[in-house]
Amino acid sequence: MHRLLLRRVGVPRGREVIMTKSERKAVEELRKAVQEVNRDYPLPRCAHGKALQDHSGAKLEPTCGCRLPAPVPIEEFGADHWSTFGYIETRIVDHDGVPAFHHLRCLAARHPLFQHRGGDAGRYPTKLKGGRTLYDHDDWDCLDDLVAAGLLENKGTGANPVYCLTPRGEEIAGKLRAHKGRGGKWDEFVPPTVAK
Numbered sequence: 413m414h415r416l417l418l419r420r421v422g423v424p425r426g427r428e429v430i431m432t433k434s435e436r437k438a439v440e441e442l443r444k445a446v447q448e449v450n451r452d453y454p455l456p457r458c459a460h461g462k463a464l465q466d467h468s469g470a471k472l473e474p475t476c477g478c479r480l481p482a483p484v485p486i487e488e489f490g491a492d493h494w495s496t497f498g499y500i501e502t503r504i505v506d507h508d509g510v511p512a513f514h515h516l517r518c519l520a521a522r523h524p525l526f527q528h529r530g531g532d533a534g535r536y537p538t539k540l541k542g543g544r545t546l547y548d549h550d551d552w553d554c555l556d557d558l559v560a561a562g563l564l565e566n567k568g569t570g571a572n573p574v575y576c577l578t579p580r581g582e583e584i585a586g587k588l589r590a591h592k593g594r595g596g597k598w599d600e601f602v603p604p605t606v607a608k
């Protein structure tokens with residue numbers, strides 16, 4: 413009986429825990445599920461690789477002192493946000509909303525899944541309207557800001573994003589095209605204001 417009980421609960425033996433076959437299977441399945449979640453829904457991380465948010469959306473406070481930045485509001489979108497929006501609009505029209513990873517500025521530490529050769533965003537920080545520069549912020553962050561501003565929706569997963577335009581996004585994309593068609597610069601674009 414005692415032995416049976418030990419087999420049921422498992423006892424530590426060194427670093428190993430004795431488990432029954434079905435318990436081992438349950439633990440293995442749980443471990444796989446956690447891995448899948450981490451792969452498909454990667455957490456936002458700082459330049460030190462620490463998660464800044466958990467899967468419930470709660471903000472974390474790692475010891476390095478980094479914190480999840482608030483999304484950049486649409487009024488502050490500059491050349492990088494609007495060119496990223498212009499880019500993703502063409503991907504939505506021609507490629508079902510799937511971005512090409514090598515087309516986007518990427519900080520490897522922030523978005524390790526999207527890192528690619530030749531695109532180190534560290535050398536090209538995000539420029540905001542009025543000339544303010546945002547370090548530790550890449551085109552994937554711009555896309556998150558565009559989602560937060562209500563212009564885009566991600567109907568894929570965190571690891572395999574698939575974007576579509578919201579009605580507001582469609583309206584602004586039209587204006588942005590017209591602005592560019594007239595020879596306007598990305599950072600000079602002023603989105604139409606909307607009554608909330």
Ligand SMILES: [Zn+2]
Binds near residue numbers: 460477
């Ligand atoms: Zn950090």
